[in-house]
Amino acid sequence: MTLLLLATGATRVCAEEQLPTKLQKLTEETYRHYSSRETDQFFEAVQKLKDATEFSEYQETYYRACSYEAIYTFEFVDRKKGVGLSHAIYHHAKEYNSNVGMYFATFTLGSIRETSGNNDMAQKSFMQALELKSKYLPNESADPCYLGLCEIALRQKDYNKVQEYARKALDEPGIIPMNQITAWSYKCLVRYNLGDSLGFEEAYKERAQLIAENGGQGGLFGELINVYQAKNRKQWALALKRTDKLIHMLNKCAQRASIYEDMGDLKQALYWQKRTREVIDSVQASEGRAQMSEFDSELSLTYAENDAKEQMLAKERTMMIAGGIIAAVVIAFLAFIAIRRKKHMNNLKTVHNHLKEAYDKLEETTAAKERIESELRIAREIQKRMLPRVFPRRRDVDIYAMMTPAKEVGGDLYGYALLDDMLYFCVGDVSGKGVPAALFMAEVTRMFRTLVDGRLTPDTIATRLNHALVEDNEQGMFVTMFIGLIHLKTGHMEFCNAGHNPPLLNGEYMKVESNAPIGLWSEVKFEGEEVDDMHGKTLFVYTDGINEAENINKEQFGNARLKALLQKDWGDARQTSETIHKAVEDFVGDAEPSDDLTKMCIKLK
Secondary structure, three states, rough: OOOOOOOOOOOOOOOOOOOHHHHHHHHHHHHHHHHHHHHHHHHHHHHHHHHHHOOOOHHHHHHHHHHHHHHHHHHHHOOOHHHHHHHHHHHHHHHHHHHHHHHHHHHHHHHHHHOOOOOHHHHHHHHHHHHHHHHHHOOOOHHHHHHHHHHHHHHHHOHHHHHHHHHHHHHHOOOHHHHHHHHHHHHHHHHHHOOOOOHHHHHHHHHHHHHHHHHOOOOHHHHHHHHHHHHHHOOOOHHHHHOOOOOOOHHHHHHHHHHHHHOOOOOOOHHHHHHHHHHHHHHHHHHHHHHHHHHHHHHHHHHHHHHHHHHHHHHHHHEEEEHHHHHHHHHHHHHHHHHHHHHHHHHHHHHHHHHHHHHHHHHHHHHHHHHHHHHHHHHHHHHHHOOOOOOOOOOOEEEEEEOOOOOOOOOEEEEEEEEEEEEEEEEEEEEEEEEEEHHHHHHHHHHHHHOOOOOOOOHHHHHHHHHHHHHOOOOOOOOOEEEEEEEOOOEEEEEEEEEEEOOOOOOOOOOOOOOOOOOOOOOOOOOOEEEEEEEEOOEEOOOHHHHHHHHOOOOOOOOOOOHHHOOOOOOOHHHHHHHHHHHHHHOOOOOOOOOOOOEEEEEEE
16 A cells, blocks of 8 residues: 655655646645545546646656556556556656656656565665665655655564665655654554554554544554554554545455454454455566566666766766877777676676576465465464363362464364353364364364253263264374363263373372274274362363473483472462462473463362
8 A cells, every 4th residue: 555645846845947837736736636636626636637747847747647647546546557557757858867757767666666565675666766766866855755764664563664764755955744643643653553552542543633623534654544443442443433434445444353353253364354355466476576676677777877878978088188199098998898798788687587586486486475374373263262271160169271283283172161050171182283283173072062052971072072073084084182171060070081191189280081082993992080079179270382392402301300390389269370370481481382282270179
């Protein structure tokens, strides 16, 4: 999204003389139609402005109008045509040897690349434009380039850079009000992304004051900052309503995905995430990339040619002073340099083509990686919501559980169900990691809930789970589980340990039957066991991510360390679980987590 405007000659001091009244009115009319998105009127006004200035002394105004036209066309009409118009600025500037035109061609390409999400190349273009401005347009304000760099830094989540570029834009002499509003919009977004709610409201107030003083609807950010204001205040319905006014489809899709995720509606969030990727993929189509890469290559060659021309002029002045003999030597040397330069430029073209191919592949891989990461993040949220997060508050029992996956999604699970005075519970660990384990975990969780409704014994639940999971299990996946049933009135506990770690009861490891894991063999018969009375006792069930957690020295947390911790009273079930979790995290330190961390604590009173 290009969120910047080149200022008009009527509103900014530039190298040209003050525009005549007719051109000033045409410029203001063009700017007005651009801001209000009145497409037909804009193209009519910009064509009049171009016709009036193309062969006049007002070259900055002409090229600025061309830049308006190219960026508007790319964003709102036709992307391929927009790139073509920016290319036309370059060819016009080259034909008339205009450094001013070359600046606008470079800036326009940067704006289009930034809108396309091509951050690295956009940054390169903006930096080149700043160099050209410094060299040939000292009185031209650089704030549009700095605002383009703001957008790139924001996407890269480099909030210090966003602040720096926004400050540089605001410090530029002659910055127009619209770009002041845009700079303050970036300040709002930085505060929002850093979680500084109060700072956001302060920046929003400053921005609103500028809008009130200068009119308009909030600059090229438009309604987007108002969407963020509603999100900052957690007014989700208002935020969704405001997205209807967003012009850019990419913004609309991305904001709706974010809002639905904050609301907890993960189905809608995933839908809008996919819509966002579709929009990005359409913007980054290979044809457009190739067209822009070709344009960028031509610009690079032109910069090299211009440098060569300047060096030639400097050497010619030296030859005139030095005389004929030195001139002959220098000319011969320059001829040699020219041949070497031509060879070098040919090599550059070859290298560029190779780099372009590699860049296209990298861009495709990056887009796919971002899409997968986005979907995994949604999948993780869905998985977390499959596990109970609310636990009963009763006088007779205290239960709490928690799971932290090692990767985006995990294979550990836990669950419980209260049916009258019967407490069913389970903790499980699926073989493997990542998405396959998460899918298997989801199936086990669903089936456990279904079987519990039948009020079956734990060993029967294990047996029926096993029969169901063995079918069509070509991947050979399995799950270890501890399944329990406590009769709250009597304190009697029935349980079945299916290949799982033995739990701790009052700080001592329980002696349990070594049943097989669930899902491997159909003929397995699972043996159930029992504890007569659980009153006044603490049961701690966990997965092997706890005792097998490793620190940077490859030392494991171990059974003994876990046992020693649980022989102390850490308070209620939640405090006990969180104490163990923190102890494991502190032990692991900077080491990479190797497995999911899951634990359940039950205290029968």
